[in-house]
Amino acid sequence: MPRDLTFTLDALRAAYAGGLRPEAVVEEAFARLDALNDPGIFLHQARAVALAEARALGSPDGRPLWGIPYAVKDNIDVAGMPTTAACPGFVHVAGADAFVVARLRALGAICLGKTNLDQFATGLVGVRTPYPVPRNAVDPALVPGGSSSGSAVAVARGLVAFSLGTDTAGSGRVPAAFNDIVGLKPSLGALSSAGMVPACRTLDTVSLFAHSVAEAWELFALTAGFDAADPWSRPLPRQQLAPLPPSVTVAVPDEASLRTFGDTAQASHFRATVERLRHGGASVREIDLAPFYAVAELLYTGPWVAERVAAVGARLTEAPETLHETTRVILAPGLKFSAVDTFKGLYRLEELRRACALALDGIDFLCVPTIPCFVTLEEVAADPFEPNSRLGTYTNFVNLLDMCGITVPTGPRPDGRPGSLTVLARKGEDSRAAALALWVERGGAAASPADGPADSEIADGEIAEDEIGIAVCG
Amino acid sequence: MPRDLTFTLDALRAAYAGGLRPEAVVEEAFARLDALNDPGIFLHQARAVALAEARALGSPDGRPLWGIPYAVKDNIDVAGMPTTAACPGFVHVAGADAFVVARLRALGAICLGKTNLDQFATGLVGVRTPYPVPRNAVDPALVPGGSSSGSAVAVARGLVAFSLGTDTAGSGRVPAAFNDIVGLKPSLGALSSAGMVPACRTLDTVSLFAHSVAEAWELFALTAGFDAADPWSRPLPRQQLAPLPPSVTVAVPDEASLRTFGDTAQASHFRATVERLRHGGASVREIDLAPFYAVAELLYTGPWVAERVAAVGARLTEAPETLHETTRVILAPGLKFSAVDTFKGLYRLEELRRACALALDGIDFLCVPTIPCFVTLEEVAADPFEPNSRLGTYTNFVNLLDMCGITVPTGPRPDGRPGSLTVLARKGEDSRAAALALWVERGGAAASPADGPADSEIADGEIAEDEIGIAVCG
Numbered sequence: 001m002p003r004d005l006t007f008t009l010d011a012l013r014a015a016y017a018g019g020l021r022p023e024a025v026v027e028e029a030f031a032r033l034d035a036l037n038d039p040g041i042f043l044h045q046a047r048a049v050a051l052a053e054a055r056a057l058g059s060p061d062g063r064p065l066w067g068i069p070y071a072v073k074d075n076i077d078v079a080g081m082p083t084t085a086a087c088p089g090f091v092h093v094a095g096a097d098a099f100v101v102a103r104l105r106a107l108g109a110i111c112l113g114k115t116n117l118d119q120f121a122t123g124l125v126g127v128r129t130p131y132p133v134p135r136n137a138v139d140p141a142l143v144p145g146g147s148s149s150g151s152a153v154a155v156a157r158g159l160v161a162f163s164l165g166t167d168t169a170g171s172g173r174v175p176a177a178f179n180d181i182v183g184l185k186p187s188l189g190a191l192s193s194a195g196m197v198p199a200c201r202t203l204d205t206v207s208l209f210a211h212s213v214a215e216a217w218e219l220f221a222l223t224a225g226f227d228a229a230d231p232w233s234r235p236l237p238r239q240q241l242a243p244l245p246p247s248v249t250v251a252v253p254d255e256a257s258l259r260t261f262g263d264t265a266q267a268s269h270f271r272a273t274v275e276r277l278r279h280g281g282a283s284v285r286e287i288d289l290a291p292f293y294a295v296a297e298l299l300y301t302g303p304w305v306a307e308r309v310a311a312v313g314a315r316l317t318e319a320p321e322t323l324h325e326t327t328r329v330i331l332a333p334g335l336k337f338s339a340v341d342t343f344k345g346l347y348r349l350e351e352l353r354r355a356c357a358l359a360l361d362g363i364d365f366l367c368v369p370t371i372p373c374f375v376t377l378e379e380v381a382a383d384p385f386e387p388n389s390r391l392g393t394y395t396n397f398v399n400l401l402d403m404c405g406i407t408v409p410t411g412p413r414p415d416g417r418p419g420s421l422t423v424l425a426r427k428g429e430d431s432r433a434a435a436l437a438l439w440v441e442r443g444g445a446a447a448s449p450a451d452g453p454a455d456s457e458i459a460d461g462e463i464a465e466d467e468i469g470i471a472v473c474g
Numbered sequence: 475m476p477r478d479l480t481f482t483l484d485a486l487r488a489a490y491a492g493g494l495r496p497e498a499v500v501e502e503a504f505a506r507l508d509a510l511n512d513p514g515i516f517l518h519q520a521r522a523v524a525l526a527e528a529r530a531l532g533s534p535d536g537r538p539l540w541g542i543p544y545a546v547k548d549n550i551d552v553a554g555m556p557t558t559a560a561c562p563g564f565v566h567v568a569g570a571d572a573f574v575v576a577r578l579r580a581l582g583a584i585c586l587g588k589t590n591l592d593q594f595a596t597g598l599v600g601v602r603t604p605y606p607v608p609r610n611a612v613d614p615a616l617v618p619g620g621s622s623s624g625s626a627v628a629v630a631r632g633l634v635a636f637s638l639g640t641d642t643a644g645s646g647r648v649p650a651a652f653n654d655i656v657g658l659k660p661s662l663g664a665l666s667s668a669g670m671v672p673a674c675r676t677l678d679t680v681s682l683f684a685h686s687v688a689e690a691w692e693l694f695a696l697t698a699g700f701d702a703a704d705p706w707s708r709p710l711p712r713q714q715l716a717p718l719p720p721s722v723t724v725a726v727p728d729e730a731s732l733r734t735f736g737d738t739a740q741a742s743h744f745r746a747t748v749e750r751l752r753h754g755g756a757s758v759r760e761i762d763l764a765p766f767y768a769v770a771e772l773l774y775t776g777p778w779v780a781e782r783v784a785a786v787g788a789r790l791t792e793a794p795e796t797l798h799e800t801t802r803v804i805l806a807p808g809l810k811f812s813a814v815d816t817f818k819g820l821y822r823l824e825e826l827r828r829a830c831a832l833a834l835d836g837i838d839f840l841c842v843p844t845i846p847c848f849v850t851l852e853e854v855a856a857d858p859f860e861p862n863s864r865l866g867t868y869t870n871f872v873n874l875l876d877m878c879g880i881t882v883p884t885g886p887r888p889d890g891r892p893g894s895l896t897v898l899a900r901k902g903e904d905s906r907a908a909a910l911a912l913w914v915e916r917g918g919a920a921a922s923p924a925d926g927p928a929d930s931e932i933a934d935g936e937i938a939e940d941e942i943g944i945a946v947c948g
Binding site: 228 | 702780783813818820825828
């Protein structure tokens with residue numbers, strides 16, 4: 001029976017209700033992994049531990065994720081497992097769970113292991129790792145996307161019901177687009193980053209990959225919560241997935257600022273998706289993305305590269321040979337920026353934030369193609385930098401602007417590659433972004449966005465009890 | 475008649491209602507300045523211009539500051555007047571009013587000129603200027619306090635009804651304490667800083683000096699407002715000065731963390747003020763200020779010095795002789811910090827912010843002595859650095875923690891030097907801080923803080939109509 005089971009929350013719960021045991025699911029998950037023969041997905045497989053945990057789970061006792069298998073990006077700590085950040089020299093065995101992992105454990109979820117990534121989460125391709133590269137789940141010629149490559153592929157391949165990624169510049173969205181799954185990038189500070197290896201500490205968040213918007217949302221609602229131990233954790237409003245207001249205004253890039261680097265199928269697929277939004281009743285406003293691109297540029301050409309240097313520590317100067325060559329080349333300039341440069345960068349960001357806020361005045365959502373184009377393994381082998389940069393077109397600016405977002409599949413393009421939309425909203429509006437994504441996921445053309453989710457289909461985000469629910473806005 | 479007139483808003487309005495003309499007030503103000511024979515207060519006297527403006531004012535037409543004379547710190551632009559920031563080499567004639575000045579002009583106020591300061595607003599003593607030092611209004615042996623020295627002295631001497639200062643590390647509070655007047659330091663972003671020469675751009679605010687809490691509050695309410703042109707301007711809630719809740723909780727430094735550098739009169743005066751608060755019904759909680767002091771230390775020992783370098787620009791390296799010697803020595807280390815240092819400083823700040831937030835959990839206000847001790851001209855002549863540093867003890871941490879504050883006289887100490895309390899609150903709670911300060915100003919012992927202000931006595935802060943009133947908290 002587990003062999004035919006789709007590993008979604010819904011299907012697993014139904015199967016468990018029918019008497020299936022969690023250890024059978026864990027065994028089936030690893031059997032699937034073995035059959036796949038892709039050594040790049042997991043950097044650490046917790047076969048014995050996961051099985052033991054499954055056996056020891058006891059009865060559900062109301063735990064909503066009882067027996068749900070998941071995977072964790074290898075820059076997030078799971079107690080007793082090694083954390084490498086895809087840098088073998090960095091390896092250490094975690095003494096404690098990251099905040100989010102601890103929460104998932106308490107809810108009954110079972111971690112199957114740690115997944116591959118672009119080293120220190122620096123990259124959007126998924127090939128910047130000294131380990132084997134995970135194969136793209138849709139087309140082996142494509143990169144898997146990164147930096148959360150293994151976590152996205154593990155979900156797309158049906159090995160787990162969900163996985164944890166991280167997202168600083170797009171690492172939780174780009175691989176979702178490349179592997180045709182949902183990626184939820186929370187508002188900064190909504191999920192604690194305690195126990196996560198930082199990339200750019202001021203811009204990092206844990207993210208979620210799942211098989212559907214409703215399941216991604218449920219997982220977000222279950223893991224979100226204020227953590228006093230994480231200085232970047234913020235008390236955000238208790239959110240529930242609710243129908244959208246009757247009329248929503250959606251901004252999209254105007255023709256002149258839509259960048260697809262010659263991938264015409266991506267442009268036409270995006271236009272078709274926008275048409276669906278319009279057809280469904282959304283008021284669509286075309287805006288110039290220039291100030292957003294200017295923000296994006298800051299991330300890798302400005303002093304923020306120094307944040308990545310700060311995260312890697314003395315390794316860059318004292319043991320550079322332990323770093324992936326591409327990573328080393330990217331980080332090196334971070335040593336040259338001065339404090340004065342940094343503050344000037346922060347000033348420039350503040351000016352651009354204002355420009356972007358004014359551009360979004362009166363607008364509910366910004367919808368963008370998740371990626372401007374696809375990138376193949378061959379292209380990245382020929383040039384490890386430029387194709388990677390392209391992929392951040394619609395993702396790099398998001399955390400610098402303190403926005404939240406959710407990536408949702410929009411069906412195949414004519415060439416079979418997966419279409420994907422990212423819905424972006426202001427910080428704290430995660431539930432609204434999810435509501436629009438849900439509508440897009442369900443086809444959208446028939447119903448209007450205002451019809452939103454049906455309550456029965458979604459586990460309303462009960463944020464855990466230790467959550468301090470404080471209204472935050474502005 | 476103007477000769478006997480106290481230049482408060484109330485007294486001036488009453489006199490104007492009785493037929494007095496604004497030009498007579500302007501003439502009287504300059505006559506007082508001449509009589510004072512203190513060439514250090516104003517760096518630019520706008521005698522002819524102010525008189526011409528007074529004559530051209532026309533009828534009040536509902537302008538609430540019609541004919542009210544005020545002074546502007548010389549790091550804030552007034553159209554047509556030179557701005558020097560107390561650095562002669564920096565001088566330029568402003569082409570336009572700073573946002574706040576434009577607003578005051580529209581409300582009918584008359585600017586009498588530009589006032590002295592610690593060069594580029596770097597200092598808390600008021601003597602770091604190449605121009606004559608303004609004399610302390612209470613005791614000529616004391617420093618005037620800075621950096622807004624001239625603006626504070628101009629109010630204390632009765633030359634103007636109010637003045638504009640700026641406050642990054644205490645420049646709007648320390649000189650208020652030294653000259654026995656009220657200093658209101660708004661929440662960051664409440665008053666636009668457009669047209670202000672930056673000191674630390676991320677931590678700067680325009681501030682107000684006035685003769686009473688009620689008048690300071692009215693001026694704040696009249697000048698606060700969102701300014702899209704200033705990236706640091708924030709939409710803050712429309713605030714009114716209202717009675718405090720029946721029971722307020724006030725944190726004060728505990729015995730071990732109360733620093734007075736041997737000034738025992740300051741310690742006992744502060745304790746007496748705290749007793750008054752307690753007697754008036756406030757719940758007083760003693761807390762350890764250690765994390766607040768750790769924040770304060772970041773400001774001058776950490777990378778934030780580089781913000782001051784960024785503000786001064788190439789002058790420090792290319793024309794250092796144009797800088798005040800002390801300023802030069804203070805700024806020089808700012809050149810040495812790297813981008814990595816800066817981000818590490820930001821991380822440390824974020825951790826300390828969390829520690830301070832937890833320390834203030836359940837607390838409404840933090841009340842501190844504005845200054846830990848007094849400093850004489852002689853002491854600063856002997857050591858230009860250390861006595862200055864002391865003065866920032868209770869002010870340096872405030873903007874780094876995004877708090878607002880108001881400094882209020884608490885009556886003379888036994889030695890005749892002015893007592894002063896600063897009430898601090900969270901960002902956006904300016905009106906609450908003002909309400910407690912008002913209660914302190916009025917003697918406090920009889921009434922409880924909950925009695926707060928009487929509505930009839932305060933012009934309720936009608937924030938101007940172009941204000942976008944959005945609730946902000948958390």
